[in-house]
Amino acid sequence: MNRYGIGDLFIGQKESFQVVVTEEMMEAFYRITKDENPLHRDPEYAAENGYSQPVAYGMLTASFLSTLAGVYLPGEKSLIQSVELKFVKPVFSGDELTVTGEVTEIHESVRQIVLKTVITNRENVKVLKGIIKIGVRDERE
Amino acid sequence: MNRYGIGDLFIGQKESFQVVVTEEMMEAFYRITKDENPLHRDPEYAAENGYSQPVAYGMLTASFLSTLAGVYLPGEKSLIQSVELKFVKPVFSGDELTVTGEVTEIHESVRQIVLKTVITNRENVKVLKGIIKIGVRDERE
Numbered sequence: 001m002n003r004y005g006i007g008d009l010f011i012g013q014k015e016s017f018q019v020v021v022t023e024e025m026m027e028a029f030y031r032i033t034k035d036e037n038p039l040h041r042d043p044e045y046a047a048e049n050g051y052s053q054p055v056a057y058g059m060l061t062a063s064f065l066s067t068l069a070g071v072y073l074p075g076e077k078s079l080i081q082s083v084e085l086k087f088v089k090p091v092f093s094g095d096e097l098t099v100t101g102e103v104t105e106i107h108e109s110v111r112q113i114v115l116k117t118v119i120t121n122r123e124n125v126k127v128l129k130g131i132i133k134i135g136v137r138d139e140r141e
Numbered sequence: 142m143n144r145y146g147i148g149d150l151f152i153g154q155k156e157s158f159q160v161v162v163t164e165e166m167m168e169a170f171y172r173i174t175k176d177e178n179p180l181h182r183d184p185e186y187a188a189e190n191g192y193s194q195p196v197a198y199g200m201l202t203a204s205f206l207s208t209l210a211g212v213y214l215p216g217e218k219s220l221i222q223s224v225e226l227k228f229v230k231p232v233f234s235g236d237e238l239t240v241t242g243e244v245t246e247i248h249e250s251v252r253q254i255v256l257k258t259v260i261t262n263r264e265n266v267k268v269l270k271g272i273i274k275i276g277v278r279d280e281r282e
Contacts, residue, residue, distance in 0.1 A: 001177060019175075028169045033204050034160075036142060037211035037219060049278065058221045059200075059207040063174050066200040070178035078178060080199045086223040137190065 002075030006111050006136040009103055015072035016100035019064055021056050023093050029060045056091040061128050065117060068101045069134050073115060077137040081112065085130035089121070096122045101132070111136045143216030147252050147277040150244055156213035157241035160205055162197050164234050170201045197232040202269050206258060209242045210275050214256060218278040222253065226271035230262070237263045242273065252277045 002015070026040065038045035039055050046054045062085055069078040091097065098120050105114035112135055119128040143156070167181065179186035180196050187195045203226055210219040232238065239261045246255035253276055260269040 025173045028173050029204065029207075032166045032169050032201070033208045035208040035211045037217060039217075039220070040211070057204075057207050057211075059204045059224075060173070062224070063170065063198075063200045063204060066170075066198050067174045067176040070176045070181070070198075076178060076180075079180070080228055082225075082227045083200075083203070084223075084225045087221055 001071050002073065003077065004074040004136070005077060006106070006108055006113070009074060009106055009113055009136070011103055011106060013073065013103040014100065015068065016098055017067070017072060018096055018098050020096045021060070021091055021093055025060060026054070026056060026093055029057050029063075033057075033059075051090065053092050056093065056095070058087040058128075061087070061091050061097065061119060064097065064099045064119065065130070065132060068099050068117060069115070069132060073101045073103065074113065074134065074136050079135040079137055081133045081135050083130055083132050085128055087128055089125055089127045091121065091127050095127075097127065111138070142212050143214065144218065145215040145277070146218060147247070147249055147254070150215060150247055150254055150277070152244055152247060154214065154244040155241065156209065157239055158208070158213060159237055159239050161237045162201070162232055162234055166201060167195070167197060167234055170198050170204075174198070174200075192231065194233050197234060197236070199228040199269075202228070202232050202238065202260060205238065205240045205260065206271070206273060209240050209258060210256070210273060214242045214244065215254065215275065215277050220276040220278055222274045222276050224271060224273050226269055228269055230266055230268045232262065232268050236268075238268065252279070
């Protein structure tokens with residue numbers, strides 16, 4: 001886990017990581033949310049609607065931004081304040097996603113950074129893009 | 142589950158539901174994301190940072206918007222296109238949240254609706270507010 005303070009960060013700083021979306025994640029997300037929408041749960045229904053398999057919940061893909069902020073950039077001192085996300089392409093179980101964040105703004109007086117974020121699949125197709133505003137907490141030792 | 146088509150929806154239409162945030166949800170969200178940030182995992186660390194207990198992941202609270210769209214408004218035909226969310230106040234395990242969405246725009250030609258969403262806790266304090274743009278899929282029987 002990274003532990004960047006507001007003074008350690010710079011414009012253009014980037015972090016990224018990979019994650020494979022699994023059936024287990026889809027099931028765990030269902031158990032949390034009870035979102036029983038058949039597009040995400042029923043292969044036959046998904047097929048009837050033009051998808052080769054159930055579509056991963058968009059908010060499941062978005063949940064990896066929690067990891068991006070809380071583990072990578074800035075890491076420990078992260079407190080997400082807001083997100084603006086577009087779900088550009090569908091994600092499926094088995095997809096290997098690359099989650100990337102880049103610092104585009106630093107507002108030291110209010111201890112806030114802005115990340116531009118992109119999530120791509122194995123074919124390098126963008127599936128999600130967005131902006132995350134993150135508070136960088138003060139050191140307390 | 143609701144099954145509103147684009148023609149069934151109207152400006153001002155509202156849906157809401159309650160959900161209690163649990164330790165099990167926090168653990169399941171951790172297992173999905175591997176967001177090991179101690180603010181969400183370590184009671185002692187949370188206390189040192191001024192919180193009575195670990196703070197629920199913001200993106201966990203946001204995940205209930207999947208349910209709002211996919212089960213309630215519009216329900217089955219939902220496909221979330223984008224979200225803009227502000228995390229206004231911290232959420233904790235044990236909090237009973239009320240998740241509300243209201244239709245503020247309908248763009249029938251592109252089969253899109255816009256929801257204003259608010260999540261409040263038991264004290265009626267807003268913890269999240271936002272805007273969700275949702276595609277309403279065509280009927281295929």
